[in-house]
Amino acid sequence: MKNLRIISVIILLFYTHIIQAKALRSQPQTGDSFIISKGDIPTPNKYHSVIAYYMKYTKEKISQSIINLKKLQYEVKQGNITQAKKLYILAHNNYVMTRPIVMLFGDSDRILDPRESYFIQGRNDWRFKGFHLIEYLLFKTNNKDKVLSATDDLIYNLTDIKERLSIETIEITKLIQSSGDFIETAIEVNLAGKENIYSNSDLNDLHANIESSYKILTLLKPFIPKDSYKILDDNNMRITSVLNEYKNNNIYLPFKHLTINDKNKLYSLLSTQADLLATIRSLLKINVYHKFEVENNEK
The missing domain is CATH 1.20.1420.20 (M75 peptidase, HXXE motif)
Structure with a gap:
């Protein structure tokens, strides 16, 4: 039994060596028709202006979302909850228009826009924050202080994303x-x-x-x-x-x-x-x- 295990190990090492040797002998790809390494891929020049314009557009939508959230806070302080609700819808719309790009930045979307269904404890989970926490507080609890606090947090995080969009590209x-x-x-x-x-x-x-x-x-x-x-x-x-x-x-x-x-x-x-x-x-x-x-x- 021991000899059988030794033989199995030798065979495994032998085939591993063959595979590695074959890989080393593989003909390298040459020519200018394409670039394989993702890290070295340049976006063709003809698309640069399109990407630059879209990144600017995305940044503007984030800025508009921040503006609407600040207006929301003002209306809440004035007791104009109906108007604040309309501003929530507009602010969230602005963000939605950027989401696929924001999602390229790690877990940013999970911080800015998680739905309560993402969590086992639902809205009681400490990670439930961002737009939908504001939505819940505004439309269901009418707790002004919590609305203002949650909105402050969201504005802070959106501002961070806005700054990153200024220096990043896709x-x-x-x-x-x-x-x-x-x-x-x-x-x-x-x-x-x-x-x-x-x-x-x-x-x-x-x-x-x-x-x-x-x-x-x-x-x-x-x-x-x-x-x-x-x-x-x-x-x-x-x-x-x-x-x-x-x-x-x-x-x-x-x-x-x-x-x-x-x-x-x-x-x-x-x-x-x-x-x-x-x-x-x-x-x-x-x-x-x-x-x-x-x-x-x-x-």
Whole structure:
């Protein structure tokens, strides 16, 4: 039995040596057609202005969210809770428009926007903070002091993200991915009414996700074949047309007003949009392994 174990170890070491030797003998990849190492991947020059513009756009949305939260605090101090609730919806919308980018910064989204369903203890968990803690306090408890304190914490964390956005950038692959992520969130979260369970304002977030996805699409328009862009654009118009039926003075009606028929329409149209957006990588010749096909005139 002991000899058998020794033989097994020898065989294992022998095959390991063969595999390593084969790997060392493998022909190295050469040429300028693509770059494999993710750490060395440059975003092609033609996309630099698009990314710079979108990072600026994201920073502006965070800034607007902070402004609306400060206005919320003012209205709470004045006892204007109804107006403060509207400002919460606007502030959260501003944030939703940045979420796929913010999620690239570690656990930032889990600090800024966790839902109580993330935690076993729900809203009693000490980690439940950010937008949805404010939502709960504002719409269910009307505890002014706690609203103001929670808002202070959120403004502090949003300011930190804003500063990081000023010095960070993203790869073109992440920007393209974000356009689809917005739509996936709209389908999986907003159409199910899971996001804003106290304010019942998921139609507002639904619109925010759709608008943000479309923003990326319009920035990439110069690089997308006209026929493909038109299909995406036309489908987005159909989505917006359904959602606009619920718009009232720049704020959407509570989620409970969404009819089953319109919900099914939106689900179908959004699913189509997600599938179409998934083709953008191939249309721009950017593949899933973060390799870029380098054009002859591009470095």
